[in-house]
Amino acid sequence: MAETNQREATIRDVARLAGCGIATVSRVLNESGPVSDTSRRLVVDAARELGFEFSDVGRSLRNAVTRTIGCVVPSINNPVYAAAVQGIQTVARANGHQLLLSCTGYDLDEEYAAVKTLIGKRVDALILTMSDIKASRAVELLHNRKLKHCLLFNHMPGIPQRSAVDNCSAGFRVGLAFAEAGHDRVGYIALRLAQSDRAQQRFEGLSAFCQTTGLEAPALLEIEEQSRNLDQRLSAFLIANPAVTGLFVSNDLLAIAIIGALRRLGLSVPGDLSIVGFDGIEFGQMLQPTLATIATDPHAMGQASAYMVLSSILRRPATDTLAASADFEFRPGGSLGRPPSKDALAKKLQLLRQLSPAHASF
Template structure:
């Protein structure tokens, strides 16, 4: 079996010391151009690959960034991860990815794993910033970190949008179409701070526009078949004319189940989502939703963590400008779709007739 080429072999072939080879391959310290070329040529001839493990032991850095998201099944998280990966690779870092499965205990477990891997920074989405033990672990160790999708808390900045204001915008859109009795549909409501913020924003919006208090429709995903649970909820609340779902996947599932109950969307029930995933444009009817830029969200979170690493190391290895907190708050806009229309009204003879929108113009797209 061919023996592994070591740094000593490279030094012997180049005719210099091990310390000189290390400086050249690490790109640290001063070395003459002639010596540098000899070392690089020797390493190439021997097929030597400088060990990342060895480098991390010498420099106390692993050149890795950890990332935790609830799931990759939802494209919104996959897009964010892609944005993170693009940014960290530009700066010579690798990404270690883990999924928490929307579970607080698993969130803590994968955080512990990334810490054990000695990642230099962490970007993550947690279930609830107020109760997350993962954030406590990161804080205790002083690891540079940035949240995504969550609201910023304490010493953890967050890359995302204003969930409260965006949900308020949804109430405005439903009101503009003449809806009065609405519901808010959420998965794992009690354990998701994002869902709760969106509900509070929607609730405040309904109050502001003189609409009825929205009905909270909660589903615990682990408690049974999602389709069956949605079917039962919609059947039990037949008086609602509009539903705001906490994410697009849930909204699209609700459209399917509404149809199975004989309630056509949007003729009998309007449904609005949140996130703006591309598949929402392709379903029939197309989904009205709050559109966000998840990839940019990931990019901004990565830039923030990388800039922290530069500052902490007092090094100019990375050429970055640290984004301020305002830069981490990203815009959103309301995307019109076929799933939102005026509600049908009862006529005096008991038949149904479609109303026209109280507004003469379509609901405008508003950014924030």
């Protein structure tokens, strides 16, 4: 650990050493006005000698601009958000802005606190991903205050966004994929459904598909915590819904965990059950079988949202080549196959039922 922080050199120190006024220093170092060659040399030398670096805090105070954008996401352990943040960061940096990051862990109060803090930090803009936008008090904070902001992954009527896939349509599309493969009874699995508007919308889309095509409504399994009793919960769910042959899982991360759980339960994918995920993370393609999913482009979405807020901050037409960032497409994969014969699955489930008590014990 370095010793105690000594005072950083200020523009005044440079001026003193160069033997001129601070205005001249500013003009030289910012190339913002006429200066004689001699002054320039004096100032540049003095600045180098002192290792001078402008303080953005003084600058921000004076300019009423921090060149900083705030970013609130649930977590960057999920590669989807990581990619989005990476996209934001890249664009922000390219435009001379820094990124103030807050991860809220899917917690409403943390979201609120984060937004409040970032407002205090006087970020120039805010890019937000809320776990449940409808329930969020955080957005109220922004409503009166006219801070530039936009949503990422979320939808909300009054609030600008540029980069959220239409989860409902995507859910519908998944229903179609299942139907095309011959499944007539599907289930939906989500993590903390109540706290995720996106998970809800995906479910709605799937349900809508079932309804319009006359299929039975999807069975629903909500997981509270991605914990160890996943196997048990899943097993119970399958036993309770023996007709289900296709599972739509609210995101790829969870889908991969579900595939692992199924494997531990002695069920194969897609032999016994078909799985479709959501997001299109790279890892899905490295599994065997590959994960069928809804492919999205979170990196581009992050970039698009950054472009959006930046172009409004910078007051220049955004160089925006990213019109289609929020599109999605169904990506086929080995995890979605034809449904098994009723008998085959029934037999496996029977086996599972017998094992069930054993599972319940841990």
